[in-house]
Amino acid sequence: MLKLCNISKRYGNIEVLKKINLEIKPGEIHGLVGENGAGKSTLLNILFGMSDIGNSGGYKGDIFLEGKKVTIQNSNQAVKLGIGMVHQEFALIPYLTVRENILMGREKVFPLSKKFLGESLAYIDKEKNRKKTVNILQRLNIKLDSELKILDLSVNLKHFVEFAREISKESLKVLLLDEPTSALCREDTEKLLKVLHNNDLKDTAIILISHRLEEIVSICHKVSVLRNGEIVDSFNLSNFKSNQLKTSVIKHIARSMIGHTINKIQRNKRKKLQDKEDPVIMTFKDFSVHMPGEMISSINFNIYLGEIVGIAGLSGHGKLALGNGMFGIYPYSGHVIFDNQQLDITNTAEVLAKGIYLLPDDRRNSGLLLDRSIMENIIFTPVQIKNEFLAPFFYNNLSFIDRKKSSDYTKQCIKKFDIRCHNIKQKVNSLSGGNQQKVCLARAITMHPKILFVNEPTRGIDIAAKEIILHILLDINQNLGTTVIIASSELDELKRVCDRIVVMHEGKIFNIFSPETDDIEIILAFSGEMLTESEKV
């Protein structure tokens, strides 16, 4: 179905893809793995004719579709050729509804209006389109109101909408999936992958990028490993059915990606599950947050000084709402007490100045200044809130950025966080997704927060960099005394670093577990169920 011959791509002097050769059959799911910045998204962007590729000098090499050579200059051409893409950072129109986004350009219209007014002026049959959308969403087994605006959806639901839009296209020849599951919890990932696995798309050639190697090994037929823009290894996965073989092939792929083996971070000294004696740093009283698709209602919860708390649960049950609500991003009610005083969470500058910081999961929309350099992104909040990185006052309160200090510090961050970039001046929107996430974290850490809320810190991060990030979170907790609240879909990571794990269900705290608790018990709590005493035994 798809054949790539010697595909190369340069950004200025830097060659980010070097003579990529790849063949994918109809019905084949081909995994593409590699470190952050290895060139995976660039390859898919070429195949989907993304404007960024054309604007930066295009690509070299040949693309064949069903044996015919094609040139892809823009996304319109790609769509016409039968190529669909689910983007890492969404390509949805925020002010339109789920229905409008899924069916855009393919809406059902009233036949008579089409006859008299022509296709482009025909009246859209809203009811028929609504039913069609509901059917598509049912195919994905997802409960979602088709009339909600994209703007009001959580990140995981946006992923489902993108996926629904692509798989509902007839005559889809090639489907490009750029980390479609990175924002999803295990259950939602399974729903989505089931559609791929069930051969619903049996004539389509699929390329799947994922940093979750278990996922790649479970559903892909083949996998190619990209390192520094080159394919360094490929594996035929059809032979690896048993769990033991899967584990060994995962290790093999990981080594091939990174070039060395990875040591998983494990916290040694943990705090005991809190008792009444421990000092409380923050209290939520009757706290509700009306975050669309992630509401929490009337929770009462203490955060203890110096702990690392994990917040887990299925998407849509409120896991992400605590941090987002804390920063007044969505309407809320109730009270937040910090250091024995009521906090005015509508005053973000004051919240930040008190040493409370949020690293949001939606980094592109609320975490980064995309058009600014890595350095500006890292120092921005410390300059604004804490007057850091400024040269001595020039006149009254007027001062300039201390360039040397800022650039030395940024270089340190690049090293510490292993941010793969050309230099400190590179604009953040030209960094790979995982490296953007590292910039967000570097800024958060630069604030030396007393309390750090992090939503999905390792989303889109490669397997080696994940360990760096977990290590840094442990480090600021142990050495700076930062209290850390991590909302994450990665239960394994929460178990490795947290003192306790709070499970949210239907917007409430369902239970709080010690990290030693068996996975099954925690996962059951995700659905609001508990093991009986005899089952525990």
Ligand SMILES: Nc1ncnc2c1ncn2[C@@H]1O[C@H](COP(=O)(O)OP(=O)(O)OP(=O)(O)O)[C@@H](O)[C@H]1O
């Ligand atoms: N517009 C651009 N200008 C300059 N460099 C760019 C641009 N877009 C991407 N790059 C560089 O190309 C390289 C490959 O990036 P790409 O997004 O393909 O990586 P990736 O393998 O998808 O990483 P991730 O896993 O983090 O998503 C990176 O070094 C990135 O900085």
